[in-house]
Amino acid sequence: MFNTKTLLEPMGSWAWWRSWLLIFVGCSIMGAGFVFFINPYNFVPGGVYGAGIVLHNLFPSIQVGTFGYMFDVPLMCIAVLVFGGKFGARTVLAALYTPGFMNILTRLVYPDEATVRSLDPALLLDGRLDLSNDLLLTCIMGAVLVGVGQGLVVRQQATTGGTDIVGMLLQKYAGIKFSTGILLADGAVVLSGLVVIGFGLGTDQPAEGGWMLTLYSLITIYAASRVVAYMLDGASYDKLLFIISDKHAMLKEFIIRDLDRSATYIKSKGMYTDASREMIFLVVSRKEVRLVQHKIKELDPTAFVVVTDAYDTYGEGFKQLPSADEIQAE
Structure with a gap:
């Protein structure tokens, strides 16, 4: 320890x-x-x-x-x-x-x-x-x-x-x-x-x-x-957003320019349509969730969005990875 x-x-x-x-x-x-x-x-x-x-x-x-x-x-x-x-x-x-x-x-x-x-x-x-x-x-x-x-x-x-x-x-x-x-x-x-x-x-x-x-x-x-x-x-967990939208270019510009963050494209396939498309995987702070939701609604009201808690987030822009001897809260 x-x-x-x-x-x-x-x-x-x-x-x-x-x-x-x-x-x-x-x-x-x-x-x-x-x-x-x-x-x-x-x-x-x-x-x-x-x-x-x-x-x-x-x-x-x-x-x-x-x-x-x-x-x-x-x-x-x-x-x-x-x-x-x-x-x-x-x-x-x-x-x-x-x-x-x-x-x-x-x-x-x-x-x-x-x-x-x-x-x-x-x-x-x-x-x-x-x-x-x-x-x-x-x-x-x-x-x-x-x-x-x-x-x-x-x-x-x-x-x-x-x-x-x-x-x-x-x-x-x-x-x-x-x-x-x-x-x-x-x-x-x-x-x-x-x-x-x-x-x-x-x-x-x-x-x-x-x-x-x-x-x-x-x-x-x-x-x-x-x-x-x-x-x-910290006070609250970060949030994970999974976004399926046809407005990738505009969402990409918003995430990189306005949020000053990056995201990841995940290849996905619709079960009903059998069509391949890319899903945006994005991590933001709790305070930023509402801003992202409003922007998605503005750019693509038909987008499909899932928001869930991220218990811990490590990497650039978030926390550093813990060392082997570091004490964790839970």
């Missing part, structure tokens, strides 16, 4: 420094999402920090970030032993920086040690950011921040460790798909949150409406995953 070639870039390279800066910015944004919108409301969005929230309810003297270290450091050591050099310095430092940042920020936004233990949202920033009556808004805001932070980190070919490593270990030793392994690990964390926070196992009493927090946690997981996918793949 990772290699060390990115560590060998020239120290003076702006791209090298920018990559590291974005990793720390991403980790900080993700940490802020947990501190302000996830931890105080006992949402359990999977991962090591979700497990840390569950354990903080059992052992309130230990911060969520500290539990992150307790999980991440052993997992990282196991991963290095099992997978060798696949985990670069970026992933190691991201995994070590994020829990520490969360702990420091938590102590800054709560007034004293007692409130750090309770993580009472009514005392967060002296009550100026208490969203206890708007839990849906809270979990969405937390998911957006966590997703943006993770997306920035993953774009730099790093991760924050955690359930990614669990997924890789399950894939290697249990033959379970990587995505399924992560789902199982996160699912176990969410269920532990339901047991501990929802039903109060091991605590003095269950949180008020605790079982509902599990539903908000699921919303948080889904929204964060969509934000990460947006960060990696």
